[in-house]
Amino acid sequence: MTAAPAPAETPPSLYDRIGGSDGVRLVVDRFYDLMEHEPRYAPLRAMHEADLMPTRVSLTQFLTAWLGGPRDWFVARPGACIMSMHRAMPITRDTAAQWVHAMSRALVENRVEPALGAQMQQSFLRMANAMIPRVEEAAA
Ligand code: HEM
Numbered sequence: 001m002t003a004a005p006a007p008a009e010t011p012p013s014l015y016d017r018i019g020g021s022d023g024v025r026l027v028v029d030r031f032y033d034l035m036e037h038e039p040r041y042a043p044l045r046a047m048h049e050a051d052l053m054p055t056r057v058s059l060t061q062f063l064t065a066w067l068g069g070p071r072d073w074f075v076a077r078p079g080a081c082i083m084s085m086h087r088a089m090p091i092t093r094d095t096a097a098q099w100v101h102a103m104s105r106a107l108v109e110n111r112v113e114p115a116l117g118a119q120m121q122q123s124f125l126r127m128a129n130a131m132i133p134r135v136e137e138a139a140a
Contacts, residue, residue: 015069017116018094024067029108030058030106035098044098047089 018024032052035041048055059074063083074080105126107117 011083012069014116014119015064015067017113018056018067019079020069021064023112024069025060027103027106027112028056028063030109031059031103032056034102038102041098041102043092043101046110047091047095071097083127083130087133091131091133093132096132100128102127108132119121 015024018027032055035045035048036052058073061076065071065073102122104121106116106119112120
């Protein structure tokens with residue numbers, strides 16, 4: 001009798017690959033620590049509330065869901081769209097670039113698997129560019 005073929009292994013989710021809840025939290029914490037302490041991100045920091053804790057929690061939950069982990073962020077905000085939430089913000093090319101730069105550093109410094117880090121950077125770059133209001137883009 002021939003052995004039954006082994007079931008195909010389910011590939012790990014992006015959430016598993018980043019290291020689950022600890023992996024996401026470390027990246028988000030590093031991102032906001034950089035934003036908070038480095039003068040080059042001062043314009044981006046100035047857009048945020050004095051207390052960054054609620055945003056730290058929110059971004060951690062958002063990225064958790066976005067990477068295929070628990071969906072608490074979406075459950076707590078039925079119908080929420082991250083792009084719409086940023087539409088009213090006065091995001092400029094500079095602050096968008098600062099966001100992507102700080103996040104890219106946080107991914108590298110936390111030794112996120114290079115292929116996953118590159119994939120995330122590309123997605124964040126596209127999202128951040130799409131968050132710049134058209135008026136600002138036209139003026140640039
Ligand atoms: C284009 C560059 C971006 C800028 C300048 C920016 C700026 C901001 C600001 C000012 C806030 C409000 C925080 C506060 O009031 O303290 C915020 C919230 C938030 N941002 Fe961004 N953001 C950018 C890109 C992104 C991207 C690409 C993502 C997702 C990958 C993201 C996810 C979030 C989340 C989850 C929140 C919290 C929303 C909430 O719970 O109210 N942001 N952002």
